[in-house]
Structures are given as C-alpha cells and as structure tokens.
Amino acid sequence: MNTTSGGRRRKKKQASVAVDGAGRIAEEIGSAIVAGVYKPDELVPGEIELCRRYGASRSVVREAFKLLSAKGLIASRRRTGTRARPREAWNTLDADVLAWRLKSGKAEPKFVFDVLHARAVVEPAAAAMAARSHTRATLAAIEEAFAEMERTAHDAALYADPDIRFHKAVLAATGNDVMIAFGALTEAALGMFVRIASRHPGAPGASLPLHRSVFAAIRRRDAEGAHAAMMALLERTSRNVERNVARSGGAASRKKPRGRRIVVDTRRALL
Amino acid sequence: MNTTSGGRRRKKKQASVAVDGAGRIAEEIGSAIVAGVYKPDELVPGEIELCRRYGASRSVVREAFKLLSAKGLIASRRRTGTRARPREAWNTLDADVLAWRLKSGKAEPKFVFDVLHARAVVEPAAAAMAARSHTRATLAAIEEAFAEMERTAHDAALYADPDIRFHKAVLAATGNDVMIAFGALTEAALGMFVRIASRHPGAPGASLPLHRSVFAAIRRRDAEGAHAAMMALLERTSRNVERNVARSGGAASRKKPRGRRIVVDTRRALL
C-alpha cells in the first residue's frame, strides 16, 4: 500500500489532522480544495472512487470526509455526492486549513496579505491587553521565549520556534480565550514566513530589538507602548514579506492584478 | 432506534455539524466537553459504550469522534482511549464550538466578555477597512441589511437576522478572507445576545442610529468615523450584556470572582 510518497513524518507538534489513514486522505483532499483543484460547489470524487485511489476502505474515506466537513471544506448529500464548499464556508482560522492555504510555494499572495492585515489588527490589540492583564506566569512565558530568541538569533531554523512561542505567549497573557485562539493564525503565518524568508540570506536577529520593545512595554504595563511596539514589529514583517513574495510568490494565482501591486499599509489597515 | 428525544429540527442555516447521526452525537459530546463535563485529558466514554448509549453503530460513533477531533475537542490513541483536550486546543472560532459554549443559559460569563472584547478589537478595525475597500456590491449588502433592520425594529425576533447580516456584511466589505472568517464569532455572539436580551422588554430598535452611523461612515469612506461608530455600537452592546448577564448569568461557573464584577471597558480593551 501507500502508493504515494512514503514516510513523511513530523518531528513533533503534528497538526490535529495527522498520522492515521483518514488524516492523510483529509490532508490531500483538503489541500486540493483550498488550492482550487475542486471549485466551489463542484463534486469531489465519490467515496468508492477514493477507496480505489488510496487503497483504503470506505470507513476510512468517510472519516476523512467528516474531518473535512467539520472544517467547512465539503458537504455531503445523499445521492448527489460530496461537494467542495465555497471559500466563505471554510473555517479559515482552523490550524489545518491555514497550513494548507499557506503551504510552501502555493500560497496565493492575496491571502498572505490578508493574514498580515488581520495580524496587524489583532496582535497589537493583544499586546495592549497583555500589558494590562499579564500575571507573573504569563509574563515569564513571554520572557522565556524572548530569551530563547536571543540565544538562537544566529540560526533562522532555530529562531522560528521561540519566535512563534513569543507571539503565542503574548496572546496567552491577555487571558482572553478568543485572543488565544488566534495563536493558530500567528503560528501558521510565522511558519510560512520562515520558509519564504529562508530562501534569502540574512540573520534573523534583526527583529530582536522590536521584540524586546514589545516585551518591555508589556512588563511595565504600558498598553499604548505595547500596541505601538507590536505594530512596528508587524510593519517590519510586512515589508519583508512584501519584498519576498513579490519575487517568489504563488506561481498559480498571477491572474487579475497584473501590474498593480498589492499594497501593504499596515498602519492604515488598522486605522 | 433513536432512543432519545426525537425530531429536534432547525428551520434553516443548520450548523456544519447537524442533522445526521454522527452530527447529533458530536453535538452532545461536544457540548458536554465545552461545558466541562469531561475535564481536560480525561477519558470520554469509549466507542462501544457510546454505541450502546446512542443505539448507533460503531461507524457512526467514530465519525462523530472525527468531527470533534477536527475541532480540537478530543484526541484518540490506541488502547488508551479517547480524551477531552484542554481549552487551549479547542478551535474556539469554530461556529459549532462557539454555539456550544454560548448555549442558552450555560455560557460562562467570563467567556461572554472574552467574546465581546475580541469583537471590540476586530469589528471596529473591520469597519475602517470596509470604509476603504468596499465596492458597490458589498456596500449594497450592508445597506440592504440595514434597511431590513429598520423595517423590523419593532420585533426582536425578526430584528436578529438582519442585525447579524449587517455585521457580517461589514466584515465581507473588507474583502479580507481572515476578517470574513470572524463572521462566525459575530453570528454566535449576536445569536446569544438576542436570547438573553429577549428575556427583558424593550424595543430592539434603540441600536438603529448607531448602526446608521456605521453605515454612513463606511459609505463616505470615512475610516476613522467607521471605526469610532462601530466602537460606540459595541460599547452599547457591552453595557446591555453586562446588565443582563449580571442577573441571568451562568449558574454553573460562579466560582472565583465572587464579589468582584467583571469589568467591560471596551474602550480600554482595544486601547
């Protein structure tokens, strides 16, 4: 069995949909849907056909369908089959859906900027909330992540993990369950930025001072300062991404805005 | 079959997890998990036990488990069974998870305010973005929803639907896929607010002028004005909810903050 590429395994922190048969199939079909292989309201292959294609039983295929339907990617009806749902129905903030949409090399630039704009809305506000609401424990988590960033500032591969931890720790320090839920967005975004940034040289540590400002403002309970510092950090990220996406961006979706470039004005995006 | 309470059916707009057997079971188990019946990392009943309990086959129970695992509520491992995951792992922005957590009468007040604060972060920013990015079509959608609100201002039951449409139309007018994904949060929140507000008298139309301000500012492409107007609208909502939740709030979670009331200062929450 396993007719496709063999053991591709993660080190740790596997996505919720992962290792077993149903997860594998869900990942393939899900990726295809977000990549536009199956257009909205278009039929995806039937259960029997997918059994044949993946060498799996119908139970497994059905379980994969349930995974995808829980994420808003498909909907099944008797007799008529299973159809891909339109983008508005997708659970865009779901970790898996985000990962599939931001998969290396295939992400459409428009969505990358949508994610950046959304982060520019949420994360500065979260930093401000964190400045007001942090506790000893949640502040320590931010500090720990920052310390690890300092230690790994020379190596982009090592830097990514504490960077993600830093941003998630800020969200956690808000104490707000909904804010914490954005961690998936930040994590997916940073994971992708690292991938596209790693194609170009340069030490990752350039963003260290900006992170330090965020941490310092939160520690001294300066909400306005934390907001501004996080915004500055995201502006830097935006400029980086803009530069890199411009040249390495999605080969698939170079359709409408031919000459016109997508403008990322993070400051105006928030207000 | 169907040993439990029979046909409870929705009129329209059913949640993604809905009508079939697996959806029914997922809804019950999912509700129980978010309600704290199964504590983090605690075992939920095994597949066989649930087969017995719901009079369903193991396939159906397993499909229900896949629905829940896709939403981050459970994780299964061989031999050890299936466990409820901790709150941080839940897909809090998922429409079903939100609906289960905000279910009438059972919502914990802390989470209700978390949702409000998050809306106070996202929706004013969305209004500002909508002011800049709206097109003829997306503006028309806002206008249509507002017109319907005016028409139904006398009846709280009829008012809820166009109110939700209004807020979702604003999100849609941003043209930002991530912002649009917040529609689930707004929808769940408004759906709940209507339920708790309907226990008290008063015409719903009091919020009409505030909605009008939002629409007017967006139409004239006044980003700052749209931001401020939406913020004012949410402040009003906060005051309403605060008043109502204070007296009708969750009977389950009256634990830590005994005398201290949860303060909803929306302005400071955003910055």
Place this chain on the structure above:
DNA sequence: CACGGTAATATGTCTGACATATCGTCCGGC
C-alpha cells in the same frame, strides 16, 4: 529488584450488506 514475555484492551481498518433520499427517465393521460 530488574527484566522480559504475554494477555488484555481500545482504537484502527476492512468487508459486505442493506437503508434511504434524490435525480433522471420513461410512460401514460390530459
């Protein structure tokens, strides 16, 4: 006490069958 083997157990997978809703088609009547 340490260690290795073994049985018990819950999920993971497979198979084949039947149930049911729904679409397309065909046929007869008006």
Place this chain on the structure above:
DNA sequence: GCCGGACGATATGTCAGACATATTACCGTG
C-alpha cells in the same frame, strides 16, 4: 405536445462482525 406520476439508478448513510495493531498492565523468571 405538455404535464405528472411511477420507477429504477445512484451515492451517501447505517449496520454488523471480524481482524489488525499499538500500548498498557500484569506476571513470572532470572
């Protein structure tokens, strides 16, 4: 010729039973 009901085809929905596999707990042996 057009309309409407009957009927079969079809894809998902459900069921039942069996076996596979990983992991734990137990137990006996060195």
